[in-house]
Amino acid sequence: MSEDSPIQIDALTETEVLYLDFDPLLLQQENGCPYRMRVTANLLREMGKGALFLNQKMRILAQNRLRNRIKVYLQGLPIASNGEIRLEMGRGEMADYLCVDRSALSRELGRMQKEGILTYQGQVVHILDSEFLSA
Structure with missing residues (x-):
C-alpha cells in the first residue's frame, strides 16, 4: 500500500531517486536477507538520532x-x-x-x-x- 508523503524535496541538480520498501525489513521472515538486521539497525539508529535532535531543538525553543x-x-x-x-x-x-x-x-x-x-x-x-x- 502506497501513501503520499507529507515531505517534499526539490533537487537542485539531476537526481536519481531510490524508493525502498521497509516492510520486508520490519516483518519477521525465516528466509530473509542476511543483511536485513544490519539495515534495520542502521535505520533505527538514524531514526533515534533524528528523534534526539528534534527533542533537543524543542527543549531549546521552549526557553523564553x-x-x-x-x-x-x-x-x-x-x-x-x-x-x-x-x-x-x-x-x-x-x-x-x-x-x-x-x-x-x-x-x-x-x-x-x-x-x-x-x-x-x-x-x-x-x-x-x-x-x-x-x-
Missing part, C-alpha cells in the same frame, strides 16, 4: 530567554575536564539554530563573558561558572 537557550544548547555538548566546549557550528549557524538574531546572540555572549560566566574564542567556549550549566 536567549540566555536559557544558550544554556540548554551548551548542556547538550561534551564538556572537557578543563571546562572547554567546542561548538559544532559558527556564530551565524548557532544563531539560526537557536532561532535568534546573530547580533542578539553576540550581545548575550558578551554579557555572559562580562559577568564571568564564560569566555569564548571562535568556536571554543570556556565555562568559568560551573553552576551555570548545572541549574
Whole structure:
C-alpha cells in the first residue's frame, strides 16, 4: 500500500531517486536477507538520532530567554575536564539554530563573558561558572 508523503524535496541538480520498501525489513521472515538486521539497525539508529535532535531543538525553543537557550544548547555538548566546549557550528549557524538574531546572540555572549560566566574564542567556549550549566 502506497501513501503520499507529507515531505517534499526539490533537487537542485539531476537526481536519481531510490524508493525502498521497509516492510520486508520490519516483518519477521525465516528466509530473509542476511543483511536485513544490519539495515534495520542502521535505520533505527538514524531514526533515534533524528528523534534526539528534534527533542533537543524543542527543549531549546521552549526557553523564553536567549540566555536559557544558550544554556540548554551548551548542556547538550561534551564538556572537557578543563571546562572547554567546542561548538559544532559558527556564530551565524548557532544563531539560526537557536532561532535568534546573530547580533542578539553576540550581545548575550558578551554579557555572559562580562559577568564571568564564560569566555569564548571562535568556536571554543570556556565555562568559568560551573553552576551555570548545572541549574
